[in-house]
Amino acid sequence: MKSSRFILLIILLLLGAVAIFALNRPKDVAKDTVQIQSQTQKPIIVATLFPFYDITKTLVGDQADISLLLPPGIEPHSFEPTPQDIIQIQEADIFIYTGDIMEPWVKDIIANLPKTVTIIDASKGINLIESSEDHDHGHGHDDKNSKEKLALDPHFWLDFNNIIIATNTISDSLAQLNVLDSNSLTQNKTTLIKDLTQLDTDYANTLGNCRNKTIIQAGHRTFGYLARKYNLEYITTEELSPNSDTSAQDISKLIDEIKEEKAKAVFSEELIEPRIAKTVSDETGVPILLLNGAHNITSDQFKSGISFITIMRENLENITIGLDCK
Numbered sequence: 330m331k332s333s334r335f336i337l338l339i340i341l342l343l344l345g346a347v348a349i350f351a352l353n354r355p356k357d358v359a360k361d362t363v364q365i366q367s368q369t370q371k372p373i374i375v376a377t378l379f380p381f382y383d384i385t386k387t388l389v390g391d392q393a394d395i396s397l398l399l400p401p402g403i404e405p406h407s408f409e410p411t412p413q414d415i416i417q418i419q420e421a422d423i424f425i426y427t428g429d430i431m432e433p434w435v436k437d438i439i440a441n442l443p444k445t446v447t448i449i450d451a452s453k454g455i456n457l458i459e460s461s462e463d464h465d466h467g468h469g470h471d472d473k474n475s476k477e478k479l480a481l482d483p484h485f486w487l488d489f490n491n492i493i494i495a496t497n498t499i500s501d502s503l504a505q506l507n508v509l510d511s512n513s514l515t516q517n518k519t520t521l522i523k524d525l526t527q528l529d530t531d532y533a534n535t536l537g538n539c540r541n542k543t544i545i546q547a548g549h550r551t552f553g554y555l556a557r558k559y560n561l562e563y564i565t566t567e568e569l570s571p572n573s574d575t576s577a578q579d580i581s582k583l584i585d586e587i588k589e590e591k592a593k594a595v596f597s598e599e600l601i602e603p604r605i606a607k608t609v610s611d612e613t614g615v616p617i618l619l620l621n622g623a624h625n626i627t628s629d630q631f632k633s634g635i636s637f638i639t640i641m642r643e644n645l646e647n648i649t650i651g652l653d654c655k
């Protein structure tokens with residue numbers, strides 16, 4: 330009898346030890362991660378598009394955890410958020426988007442966001458241009474394109490004045506939250522605006538002295554703002570977003586333009602195989618130069634930490650060659 334009581338006692342002690350161990354063990358890894366995050370207390374910022382991710386990163390430095398919603402390499406015009414993306418936005422402290430025209434999917438999401446998320450529309454206070462403003466170059470668009478002719482051009486970040494307005498909008502909204510060091514925010518903003526202003530001056534000085542005045546690009550209509558700002562003509566094969574059904578007629582028009590303008594190059598766009606640019610280049614003998622709209626970047630560029638300003642400096646070098654500028 331005594332020995333069976335002893336065995337029962339041992340079993341009870343063992344069960345107790347197992348229970349204590351189970352209670353003290355961390356439940357799962359995810360909970361640990363959340364605990365670490367809350368200890369750092371950094372605000373979480375989600376930005377949709379690369380230019381606004383980049384300027385916000387420059388503004389906040391390491392004072393916030395900032396992420397780019399569109400994965401590197403993804404074409405942004407046809408982007409639709411996944412359920413995971415929506416959760417990421419809901420759990421952020423600050424959500425920065427490009428505007429209703431570039432991102433029509435945002436409207437439904439922000440209507441249902443918790444009050445804990447501060448929403449910043451980077452296009453606030455910016456006048457979007459109609460694509461038709463820079464459009465008419467004797468292309469003879471037919472009626473089926475009339476709807477596209479009146480469409481607003483979403484690529485406003487390619488006018489440096491506009492990106493300065495967006496920098497101020499984002500910086501002011503961040504300052505109002507009182508979660509970031511206001512001195513470093515102001516200092517970073519001042520430096521960034523100085524750099525963007527210098528970029529604008531360099532573009533104006535260089536592009537005012539070019540033998541050719543027409544940017545001819547095999548791609549979609551991305552640089553309407555830039556062309557307008559520096560008094561250049563702009564000819565493309567596609568309208569305001571990329572599509573795969575560029576006709577042989579569109580391509581031959583581009584070839585004719587290159588010959589007529591005695592152009593030095595055909596420009597291609599980022600993140601796509603320059604198939605059409607290659608056809609045009611083969612037909613005309615002019616080289617292909619990249620004109621990067623900075624919508625998004627490649628994985629390698631993301632890892633290297635490339636900036637919007639660096640991309641625009643590279644663009645200026647290529648335009649200088651392509652338009653034969655001094």
Ligand SMILES: [Zn+2]
Nearest residue numbers: 551569570624
């Ligand atoms: Zn675009």
